[in-house]
Amino acid sequence: MESAKSAQKAWAKTPLWKRAELLHKAAAILKEHKAPIAECLIKEIAKPAKDSVTEVVRSGDLISYTAEEGVRILGEGKFLVSDSFPGNDRTKYCLTSKIPLGVVLAIPPFNYPVNLAVSKIGPALIAGNSLVLKPPTQGAVSCLHMVHCFHLAGFPKGLISCVTGKGSEIGDFLTMHPGVNCISFTGGDTGIAISKKAGMIPLQMELGGKDACIVLEDADLDLVAANIIKGGFSYSGQRCTAIKVVLVMESVADALVEKVKARVAKLRVGPPENDCDITPVVTESSANFIEGLVMDAKEKGATFCQQYKREGNLIWPLLLDNVRPDMRIAWEEPFGPILPVVRINSVEEGIHHCNASNFGLQGCVFTKDINRAMLISDAMETGTVQINSAPARGPDHFPFQGLKDSGIGSQGITNSINMMTKVKTTVINLPSPSYTMG
Ligand SMILES: NC(=O)C1=CN([C@@H]2O[C@H](COP(=O)(O)OP(=O)(O)OC[C@H]3O[C@@H](n4cnc5c(N)ncnc54)[C@H](OP(=O)(O)O)[C@@H]3O)[C@@H](O)[C@H]2O)C=CC1
Numbered sequence: 001m002e003s004a005k006s007a008q009k010a011w012a013k014t015p016l017w018k019r020a021e022l023l024h025k026a027a028a029i030l031k032e033h034k035a036p037i038a039e040c041l042i043k044e045i046a047k048p049a050k051d052s053v054t055e056v057v058r059s060g061d062l063i064s065y066t067a068e069e070g071v072r073i074l075g076e077g078k079f080l081v082s083d084s085f086p087g088n089d090r091t092k093y094c095l096t097s098k099i100p101l102g103v104v105l106a107i108p109p110f111n112y113p114v115n116l117a118v119s120k121i122g123p124a125l126i127a128g129n130s131l132v133l134k135p136p137t138q139g140a141v142s143c144l145h146m147v148h149c150f151h152l153a154g155f156p157k158g159l160i161s162c163v164t165g166k167g168s169e170i171g172d173f174l175t176m177h178p179g180v181n182c183i184s185f186t187g188g189d190t191g192i193a194i195s196k197k198a199g200m201i202p203l204q205m206e207l208g209g210k211d212a213c214i215v216l217e218d219a220d221l222d223l224v225a226a227n228i229i230k231g232g233f234s235y236s237g238q239r240c241t242a243i244k245v246v247l248v249m250e251s252v253a254d255a256l257v258e259k260v261k262a263r264v265a266k267l268r269v270g271p272p273e274n275d276c277d278i279t280p281v282v283t284e285s286s287a288n289f290i291e292g293l294v295m296d297a298k299e300k301g302a303t304f305c306q307q308y309k310r311e312g313n314l315i316w317p318l319l320l321d322n323v324r325p326d327m328r329i330a331w332e333e334p335f336g337p338i339l340p341v342v343r344i345n346s347v348e349e350g351i352h353h354c355n356a357s358n359f360g361l362q363g364c365v366f367t368k369d370i371n372r373a374m375l376i377s378d379a380m381e382t383g384t385v386q387i388n389s390a391p392a393r394g395p396d397h398f399p400f401q402g403l404k405d406s407g408i409g410s411q412g413i414t415n416s417i418n419m420m421t422k423v424k425t426t427v428i429n430l431p432s433p434s435y436t437m438g
């Protein structure tokens, strides 16, 4: 923390273009090393091979975009004159600029250890902050290699530190440390606890979700089925933005379930090295939790579209039809390859289910009627609504935010840069009013 603090003081005096230059360098080095870092992701978090490479490449692009966006956003300030407010002459010139916060503590989750780390590191650095990264325990080795790329690029010593250790053991020390000036966290309910313990510092929290997919009668069901597979089952459902409940109009439910079933049957289940679609979930306790949700749904009478199958941490994809509100799976986030289908009789019923959740991350609606889609989007209490596509955080420059228990603040490159700065103003007071003449 001490070296982060002193390194930051010098870094804040480094010209913006130089900060951007180093970020571009780090991005290039990261991309050059995509193969070994992806290899770590495969081994540490069982992410399918192709997705692991994509995560690293996407992260390099994110860093470069942050450098470009940062020089523009931070290169501009504001100039205000006093006579725009009633009762004032033009005797005051107000200059505003964005200045760094100090030391940013970044805590990403296991599912995108590299990408969700750089989405915090890039904005923090371009804005003149130093950074302490607490990587997820599963994903820590990938993060160490990623941070090494920043060091190879030539960032000053002490500016970026990576502190490994279990969150349950070192988390409080870091999040309650008086030297921390901002926390950017992505993960589960832990974020709610952190926000209660942290001091009076800016917080960026991206937490869990129960993203609903509302399907209307006029939807293109092949498009919906393809998006349900991509949205519900990619990385075995271990994405905050995964579709976690399908709310489909009864009149098209049979047809949709048949189409999704046919596609589930084609998913390849197995090791990440073979680039299988469904790979083992991250821990045994996650697999046990998922199984608990499945057993609860079984006892309460959900229709199993496939047989439930588990070998260790590997759980076969499962679509549960006729899920009712009394089942845990209707509300809880499995973070696994299990997808519930709730049949609805009106759009209002679907919106009500979506809004009754304590989460409000993203949602999606499928219909050919754009006017209806807009009304539904406005009624859904979520940070983002996707029309005719599955929820997604990317592209990484889009704003990304959750309502209710899904978070505080907004991410995305531009919003993160702004969030990791504060406004400083200098007011020039003139002895008499002065108006610039043309
Ligand atoms: N909204 C979003 O953008 C996203 C949300 N998520 C959500 O995250 C959850 C799954 O991710 P998961 O990694 O298991 O989430 P966790 O909340 O368990 O962990 C997230 C990070 O917090 C750390 N941590 C754990 N305990 C503490 C503590 N007391 N103080 C400080 N840090 C701590 C973890 O470290 P360690 O690994 O050592 O425990 C990890 O680095 C899901 O609920 C998912 O929806 C996931 C991705 C994106």
Ligand SMILES: O=C(O)[C@H](O)COP(=O)(O)O
Pocket: 111, 112, 238, 239, 240, 241, 242, 391, 392, 393, 394
């Ligand atoms: O943590 C997550 O699940 C990610 O933020 C999701 O990112 P994606 O929607 O771009 O895959």
